[in-house]
Amino acid sequence: MHPRTGIPSFTRSPLARTVGHVLAAASALGQRLRPPRPIHSRGVVLSGHMRWLPDAMPAGLAFVDDAPMHPVPVVARLSRSLGLPAPLPDVIGLALRFEVGGRPADIEFASTGWNVPLRFALLAHRHAERARLGILLPYRGDRGPVLLIARTRSGEPPATDPREIPTRDTAPWVLTLGHATAWGPWHPFAVLELRLDPDQTDEGLRFDAVRHPVPGARAYAWVRAARQPSYVRIQPEHVPVRMPEAPQPAATGT
Secondary structure, three states: OOOOOOOOOOOOOHHHHHHHHHHHHHHHHHHHHOOOOOOOOOEEEEEEEEEEOOOOOOOOOHHHHOOOOOOEEEEEEEEEOOOOOOOOOEEEEEEEEEEEOOEEEEEEEEEEOOOOOHHHOEOEEOOHHHOEEEOOOOEEEOOEEEEEEEEEEEOOOOOOOHHHOOOOOOOOEEEEEEEEOOOOOOEEEEEEEEEEOOOOOOOOOOOOOOOOOOOOOEEOHHHHHHHHHHHHHHOOOOOOOOOOOOOOOOOOOO
């Protein structure tokens, strides 16, 4: 495995590596036609926090099972994959970042189905709040494959295109995060609350769930072989990394 890219040797996953090279070539062509992001070219920056639910079903993944005592700040980017204008349907993408020990940890959601086999397929939606947002490719946890999903609990995002951001403040978009095995039922474990971030600059928001894994997550060799070549091809090697801002302490009277 190349230590920087996370791409395994060809002999470990030959079929997935072939798929990865095809996707990388398509991504390179797309980047020439639509630089610098061939997909999810326009995004809305959100920020908020994750709060773990008590007595959640364990997943065999430290990110899920080691519940923090306090809400975890996040920064996120919400986008439409092909950039089709609303209300046309498009694959919805929601990428999250939080901090673990001074490093970024990324989760990349996209609109998928809820049940098998559609939880492994990308599905187009007109509205982000009506989509089930899954990670599509599983993490390797202590007990086997682990999938994550997010579904709207209340509210809706302020926009999916930065050109449509409202001038007034809106209610938060609240989602429930869940986990499942490849074939099993979903189990809720956390609540994610997001609002429009005042800073819509997204240069530091290039996400990579393999190079920036959540705690306890490992990537299967076939997952790395299929997805990482395109990430390495289109993402600059040295880019600024925007981290979520810690919540400001509440003011107290004297």
